[in-house]
Amino acid sequence: MKEKGYLLLENGVFFEGVRVGSTQDMTGEVVFNTSMTGYQEILTDPSYADQIIVFCYPLIGNYGINDVDGESEIHALSGAVFGEACDIPSHYESQSSLVDYLNKYNISGLVNIDTRALVKIIRKEGTMRGKIVSSIHEQVAKPFFTHKQHTLVEEVSVKSSVYFEGGSPHIVIVDYGYKKSIRTSLQAEGCRVTVVPYSSSYEWISSLNPDGVLFSNGPGNPEELSYYYPTIKKLSESYPCLGICLGHQLLALSHGASTTKLHYGHRGGNHPVKNLKTNKVYITSQNHGYEVMESSLVHTSFTATHLNVNDRTVEGMVHTRLPVLGVQFHPEAHAGPSDTSFILKEFIQLVKENAHAAS
Ligand SMILES: NC(=O)CC[C@H](N)C(=O)O
Known part of the structure; x- marks a missing residue:
């Protein structure tokens, strides 16, 4: 059964989608990446720590995930948001699908999101924090920051x-x-x-x-x-x-x-x-x-x-x-x-x- 999930923005706007990968609730700064390819490199770039990455390109995962293109062993990002995640990848180097990869590394993801509408909000209002959650009830009152003792x-x-x-x-x-x-x-x-x-x-x-x-x-x-x-x-x-x-x-x-x-x-x-x-x-x-x-x-x-x-x-x-x-x-x-x-x-x-x- 596909579990519903939400991206809730700090300004109160929310988007409903389907959860993929980890179903853990996560907070982060919501940022968007316009690259058409290179999703594996982006997901493994440690500079995305404490950020939820919105992929602008509507279909991500077409050529799967391979053993060579990871930029780090660490998955520092808070979560990832996609329009559509391809679950039948095709490439000679592909080892797994994007969704299997998100599951394996416990990355909270959300698909079936109108990323175009979401990016328009961020472009207009500026980068803001958000949460990927399974239930929207009572969320607005909860903090958008996870307090950290360290950098x-x-x-x-x-x-x-x-x-x-x-x-x-x-x-x-x-x-x-x-x-x-x-x-x-x-x-x-x-x-x-x-x-x-x-x-x-x-x-x-x-x-x-x-x-x-x-x-x-x-x-x-x-x-x-x-x-x-x-x-x-x-x-x-x-x-x-x-x-x-x-x-x-x-x-x-x-x-x-x-x-x-x-x-x-x-x-x-x-x-x-x-x-x-x-x-x-x-x-x-x-x-x-x-x-x-x-x-x-x-x-x-x-x-x-x-x-x-x-x-x-x-x-x-x-x-x-x-x-x-x-x-x-x-x-x-x-x-x-x-x-x-x-x-x-x-x-x-x-x-x-x-x-x-x-x-
Ligand atoms: N990729 C980076 O090194 C990012 C630098 C810095 N964290 C910034 O967002 O501007």
Whole structure:
């Protein structure tokens, strides 16, 4: 028997659908992703911790779930909402259906939702919290927040350092909830990689003798990590650095810039980003709810290198003196286009050049 379920929004509006996966009631920030494909990568991106993902594309699950495309072992999201979930997938790599996958990993899901109407509300009123529940009665009075003692990053970061064999250079990833594709892109370029917990000290990281440091993507408000700004700043003054998404925001904040929350965020695989030097536009993969305020970069030695063509948010920056850069989008792709994969190559080149300069 199919069990009825509801998505209740903080503004009182609710949508009725059918429960799939875990039938546990869940709360989270309701965000939408416009990607047509890449649902497995999206469901396993740790940056979605404490969020309910609404998939805009009406039919999800067509090519099933495979053994290779997960971006992390963790399923940090609070829940997922679909128009239709395909239960007869077809693909040579497919190992299970989307619904079997949601069941296996205890992910609360909801199908048969008018995602178009739902996304219209979020676009108009802005991102808000919501709940996936089995019964609507008496829900409005119950809180939309689950009180947490710790930051979301603490939930998803590695607990101790992990080393991945490879050649040169040696890159340390400071893990705020990193996507596997960031590491594998570095390894594909010949790097050896050490992934360290988000709370690692400057002394610990420098004892690993990195040639470069990469601050990863991750969930939540970057300002929750203000305690770590001095460490991040010191690392960026000592090593070539790249920040991706949350890592980009943290680099900016640690140098004195500010961040603010976007009305409904950028989550999808076709966000146009303009390189301000060349005027070239790249189609990028994105997943962020906060932005670095362009006006605040004057308090730092960073200059904006990329802007989002849709709303002019800062999508990239470079330090004027140090070999340090940040991108708000995802050069590692997965989900989404790999058109900006050269950013990772350029970072490795920067690391190599600076290693030569130092020796
Ligand atoms: N993917 C990310 O790193 C997201 C960064 C941050 N949590 C934001 O929503 O803006």
